[in-house]
Amino acid sequence: MMNDPVYLEAAYALAARMVNEANPSVDERIIHGFRWLLTRPPTSNEVARLRQLQIDAKNKLAGNPEQARRLLDACTANRSEPASLSPDEFASYVVVASVILNLDEAVMRN
């Protein structure tokens, strides 16, 4: 599901919400996205784990803006990410949003 185009586009849209609507801190953005999907706030451990992912992804993509561009292009044909962040930093939130979307708790089977 992480590779399903629908879920990629959804991750892009969720990342945009996280950046546009939450207070501009990593944790607040993660909490906002998490609540949108799971109707509950994350535990502090959950925030910490996603923060670590965001930092890792941001550092990796900052050194490779071309990779960030290709990732965002793969998400949607109509890119309109928030102007407040660089594309590679925004891409790191897309990575986080994709993980939240793919959590077992978000994928209701039963």
Next chain:
Amino acid sequence: MEITMTLSTSLRHLQQITRRHFLGNAGLGIGAMALSALLDTNDVVARQSSATIPTTRPKAKSIIYLHMAGAPSQLDLFENKPVLSKYDGHACPQQYLAGKRFAFIKGVPTMLAPLFSYARYGQSGQWLSNLLPHLSNVIDDVCVIRSMTTDQFNHVPAQLLMQTGQPRFGYASIGSWVTYGLGSENSNLPGFVVLASGGKTPDGGKSLWGSGFLPSVFQGVQCRTQGEPILYLTDPQGIDRELRRWMIDATSDLNRAKCESSGDPESLTRISQYELAYRMQTTVPAAVNISNESKSTLELYGAVPGYQSLADTADDPRTVYRADDPTFANNCLLARRLVERGVRFVQLYDWGWDHHGSSPGESVDETLPIKCRQIDRAATALLIDLKQRGMLDETLVVWGGEFGRTPMMRTTSVPNEKQVSSGVTITRMHLRCGLQGAVSGPDSRTAQLMILAITSRRIP
């Protein structure tokens, strides 16, 4: 600052525990009580299971199950009926109609004899119609089971009955049971793989390879013959292996933590599915690439790597069926490659065997020969190939449908149109299993064992 953040987060967490979360946790508590009651009956369970240990040592390690979806006609393939031929065209005697219901048949229908000529083949003297010339060469490696019946005369419930033991949705398929019981021999490939041909998936849908109430990791994974073998297996642009690894690690960590607090084993299933998918990203493309096969193997099956069947894109695939369509052959070869790599259960569905109408694509007299030519050489090649690789003794190959046809035509206003009903209660199935060495033939003990294995699923 950090402490304030942590405090406010946990406080908010407590405040926002909703009824939904409460009910989720309450369910766990009740489940735990039920579990403790079940554990008390442990010794009973242990005694029951020790009583059912088989007395013969099973040799089969994997199964290749070829399901002809739509129900192939047993009267035109395996069942020579000279008496029926005598009554061809006569009105059906009342004694066969009284108190019975048949799909599409009203009033007094006329009898329809087998439409193709029969002969006996091999040392076992099996009857086969002239529609399966390749199979006749290996018939001594085949058991034809003539005793199977079903009480379902619509395709979907009949397919569900064959594959899950129940004519209703929601039960675990035989492939998921087998992988649940025996596990997989290859941790980089799914234990249960499904391949489809004939332009459509079977009418019963994905429930035919579902896991029902078993953990969903045991459900069949459908591989496509064309393009990407499994949809969305390839990472999107911009996600490299390192980034993908990080994402799966984060997902698994969060799922595991959630599982520890909620106790829902589906979270663990999802963890293992993402891990398997990650490994499959490198193993599956190699496993399904039949173009690596030698020319002689491709010829044996009649396989054509990369073939794009017209049936896959046609609105009604039956209208474009060609006898030389190699899609089923490609899938048979693929099945051997998967079993070779340790896949436990490979299931092939070939759509388009529902022949109770008029052509194009729906008649016994015109379409059945086309479908037979699509599968005869390939299914035979599968037996020959497995045998020459020394794999036939450990691989059970099953061929069958969900039912057969009635011995009479359906009532139709068009004179001489050979429309038959699918509502018959005899299913044909033949198979070869190396369970007992060279034992094979219509009355072998091997065959009896297999029948039990299939029909006992109906007994609760």
